[in-house]
Amino acid sequence: MNIKLLPIITILILSSISLTLNAAPLFEINIQNHLFYPDELVIPADTKVKLVINNKDDSAEEFESYELNREKVIPGHSSGVIFIGPLPAGSYPFFGEFFPKTAQGKIIVK
Amino acid sequence: MLINAVIIVLREVLEASLIMSLFLAYSQHVTVSRLWLLLGIVLGGLFAWAYAAHISTFSNWFDGVGQEVINAGLQLAIYFILLGFITQALIGVSKPIQRITLISLMVLGIVLASIREGTEIVLFITGFSAAPDLLQAVLIGSSIGAGIGMSVGVCIYYLLVTMTFKNSVRLGYVLTLLIAAAMISQVVQQLIQADWIISQYPLWDTSNWINERSLVGQLLYALIGYEATPTPIQVSAYFSAIAMIVFVSFYQLSRHTK
Numbered sequence: 001m002n003i004k005l006l007p008i009i010t011i012l013i014l015s016s017i018s019l020t021l022n023a024a025p026l027f028e029i030n031i032q033n034h035l036f037y038p039d040e041l042v043i044p045a046d047t048k049v050k051l052v053i054n055n056k057d058d059s060a061e062e063f064e065s066y067e068l069n070r071e072k073v074i075p076g077h078s079s080g081v082i083f084i085g086p087l088p089a090g091s092y093p094f095f096g097e098f099f100p101k102t103a104q105g106k107i108i109v110k
Numbered sequence: 111m112l113i114n115a116v117i118i119v120l121r122e123v124l125e126a127s128l129i130m131s132l133f134l135a136y137s138q139h140v141t142v143s144r145l146w147l148l149l150g151i152v153l154g155g156l157f158a159w160a161y162a163a164h165i166s167t168f169s170n171w172f173d174g175v176g177q178e179v180i181n182a183g184l185q186l187a188i189y190f191i192l193l194g195f196i197t198q199a200l201i202g203v204s205k206p207i208q209r210i211t212l213i214s215l216m217v218l219g220i221v222l223a224s225i226r227e228g229t230e231i232v233l234f235i236t237g238f239s240a241a242p243d244l245l246q247a248v249l250i251g252s253s254i255g256a257g258i259g260m261s262v263g264v265c266i267y268y269l270l271v272t273m274t275f276k277n278s279v280r281l282g283y284v285l286t287l288l289i290a291a292a293m294i295s296q297v298v299q300q301l302i303q304a305d306w307i308i309s310q311y312p313l314w315d316t317s318n319w320i321n322e323r324s325l326v327g328q329l330l331y332a333l334i335g336y337e338a339t340p341t342p343i344q345v346s347a348y349f350s351a352i353a354m355i356v357f358v359s360f361y362q363l364s365r366h367t368k
Contacts, residue, residue: 024305048309052174059237060165062230066322069339070303072177073233078166081174083305098234100114 024050024083031055031074031103034096039105045089051082061103065094068107085109111244115251116258117328118234122227123259124332128289129188129223131263132282133195133216135270139278140203142213150217154224161225162232175304182300184226185293191219192290193355196283197362262329285333287355292335294351298344299337312339 027049030037034057043049055061055074063082064071074080087109096103130147137144161168161180168176194215203209235252238245266285270278301307317338320327330336335348 048305050305058240060233061237062234066317066338069299069337072303073165073230075165075169075233076237078169079174080169080177082303083175083309086309086311088311097118098114098237 024048026050026052028052028054029105031057031061031096033057034059034061034099034102036094036096036103036105040108041105042108042110043085043087045109046086048083048085051084052079053082054079060098062097063094064097065092065107067092068094070094071097112247112251112254115234115248116255119231119252119255120259121255121328121332122231123256124262124329125289126220126223126227127259127263128266128285128332129192129219131267131270132286132289133219135267135278136195136199136212136282137216138267138271139275140209142203142209146213146217147220150220151224153217154221155228157221157225158228159232162229162236165229165233172304175306178300178304179306181226182297182304184222185297185300188219188222188226189290189293189297189351191215191222192286192293193358195219196286196290196355197358199279199282200359201362201366283359287352288334289332290355291348291351292331292333295335295337295340295344295348298341298347302341302344307343310341310343313342313345315339 025044025047027041027043029041029051031053053063053072053074055076055078058076060073060075062071062073063080068084068087070082070084072080072082084107089109092107092109094105094107134144134147136142137146165177168180170176172179195212198208198212198215201208203212231252235248238248270282273281298307302309315338320330320336320338322328322331322336322338327336327338337344340348
């Protein structure tokens with residue numbers, strides 16, 4: 001066991017981080033009265049997209065999807081950015097964790 | 111609404127509660143005062159409140175991914191605190207300077223964990239201030255969730271303190287290692303979401319065996335950073351994080367037993 005391996009491990013971790021600067025197509029979802037508009041969003045397969053979520057309610061909402069591995073709090077009257085994909089074709093449900101009874105939707109990848 | 115509040119708060123409290131139980135149990139074994147815990151929770155709570163109050167501003171940092179970057183930063187810091195804690199715990203705290211180092215690490219760890227987990231609870235509950243008819247159910251649910259989360263921590267604490275010191279350090283070591291690695295997995299997850307780390311297809315999919323939504327899935331998420339569909343970078347970062355702690359532990363032990 002050698003401490004000299006530490007920098008190598010650190011470099012390995014850091015080298016996996018890369019700033020990907022190519023512009024991703026933009027999609028928007030609005031939250032209003034604890035509902036998503038649209039509640040079905042179609043995005044292209046195998047493409048990274050930038051999802052902007054505009055929360056028009058007073059209360060915060062948490063965009064969450066186990067299938068997409070995404071979760072983010074969107075404060076009331078503000079917007080949040082989430083990058084998703086590239087994804088294989090399929091249906092990926094998402095929901096608002098704070099108001100899951102009404103805030104339901106899915107992303108269709110084709 | 112009530113059940114939902116229970117789950118949301120439980121998820122957040124569980125992680126901080128696990129870290130606290132490890133710190134408290136070790137403090138108990140080496141008779142370090144446990145007042146630091148209170149300091150950490152109060153400070154962390156205040157910071158979480160302040161952060162939540164200005165969350166929109168922070169969210170806009172780094173082209174709209176400020177939240178992810180701050181979360182990743184907090185979790186990376188918690189990882190290094192756990193690394194420092196576990197190596198200090200292995201060597202022991204016989205000298206005053208070692209005790210001070212340990213207490214500082216624990217306070218900082220609790221502050222950061224409370225900010226990370228507390229912010230979401232604050233945002234969730236304050237969102238209902240405009241809906242008084244729902245607020246009561248949310249508060250009751252949140253209290254139940256917090257209670258369950260803390261109970262899990264209390265169980266682990268008692269499990270650790272009733273063991274012999276040697277066994278307690280062993281089990282504590284393994285638990286700390288897993289929680290620390292879970293932090294790194296979450297750091298990678300946050301940075302993928304922010305597009306700072308490239309997104310990849312998952313290495314495997316175990317959602318049919320243990321769903322992340324299930325109780326077991328949630329518990330495993332807090333304890334070992336369970337993810338049903340991790341990407342290759344996430345998996346390699348997870349194991350590198352474990353390897354780094356093991357290397358540092360062996361190095362410190364060999365240095366101090368010479």
